[in-house]
Amino acid sequence: MNLMKKTLSAAVIAVSVSAGAIAGEKSEQKSFTMSDAWLDGKAETVLLLNENLNNFAIDTDVHNGVVILSGEVESNIDKRLAEELIIGIDGVKKVKNKLTVANNESLGETLSKEYTDTKIAAVVKTRLLLDREVSGTKIDVSAQEGTITLKGSVKSGAQKDLAEAIAENTDDVEKVVNKLKVTG
Numbered sequence: 001m002n003l004m005k006k007t008l009s010a011a012v013i014a015v016s017v018s019a020g021a022i023a024g025e026k027s028e029q030k031s032f033t034m035s036d037a038w039l040d041g042k043a044e045t046v047l048l049l050n051e052n053l054n055n056f057a058i059d060t061d062v063h064n065g066v067v068i069l070s071g072e073v074e075s076n077i078d079k080r081l082a083e084e085l086i087i088g089i090d091g092v093k094k095v096k097n098k099l100t101v102a103n104n105e106s107l108g109e110t111l112s113k114e115y116t117d118t119k120i121a122a123v124v125k126t127r128l129l130l131d132r133e134v135s136g137t138k139i140d141v142s143a144q145e146g147t148i149t150l151k152g153s154v155k156s157g158a159q160k161d162l163a164e165a166i167a168e169n170t171d172d173v174e175k176v177v178n179k180l181k182v183t184g
Contacts, residue, residue, distance in 0.1 A: 036062040039091050043067050046085050053078055053085075058099065060086070065093035072100050116172060117143035124148055124167045134163050139180065141167070146174035153183040 040062040048055040058071040067086050073079050083097045121143040128136030139152040148167045154160050164178045 035091065036064065039065065039067065039089065042089050043086050043092075046089060047082060050081070050085060053082055058082055065091060066096060067092050067094070068096045068098060070098045072102050074101070075103050076101055117145065120146070120148065120170065120172050124170050124173070127166050127170060128163055131162070131166060134159050134166065136163075139163060143173075146172060147177060148173050148175070149177040149179060151179045153181050155182070155184055157182055 040060055043060040043062070044055070047053055047058055047060070053073065057073065058069060061068045061070070067089075069082055069086065073082065079097060079099045079101055082099060083095050086092060086095050121141045124143075125136065125139075125141040128134050128139050128141065130136070135154060138154070139150055142149045142151075148170075150163055150167060154163060160178065160180045160182055163180060164176050167173055167176045167178075
């Protein structure tokens with residue numbers, strides 16, 4: 001029994017030493033692969049944790065510290081965001097951004113639309129606040145692509161209609177969605 005334990009122990013030690021030597025020889029060859037695998041996992045995690053990106057539509061591949069992004073995103077802003085997030089990871093040497101944009105609208109066009117919507121909502125809200133017949137303080141105004149949405153409460157059906165008319169008669173308003181409630 002004792003001889004059997006010694007033989008088994010010697011075999012385990014021999015296998016361990018051999019495996020260590022083989023691992024040592026191959027560690028130089030696989031150092032790039034292990035580092036690339038780590039960077040790929042880190043890149044996937046960074047994209048996954050960002051609420052503004054659809055991580056399932058973005059693929060990452062890493063070769064010698066260079067991260068290649070492919071897949072499709074919704075806008076140029078999302079494309080730039082993905083690249084900036086990845087370039088910020090320690091160990092990333094470069095990012096090749098091959099993402100395609102589903103909505104191929106320029107950053108300037110996107111910001112222009114957002115600015116226009118913000119401006120329209122502010123103008124409508126101001127007009128409602130300045131009008132003596134409508135209680136504008138209880139009306140929320142939002143805008144999206146030229147459509148104004150009115151939410152909140154007014155005291156009468158006439159105030160509801162007047163608030164809608166004020167919004168409709170504001171420059172750049174294409175449509176009004178009136179969700180005001182009459183509380184009477």
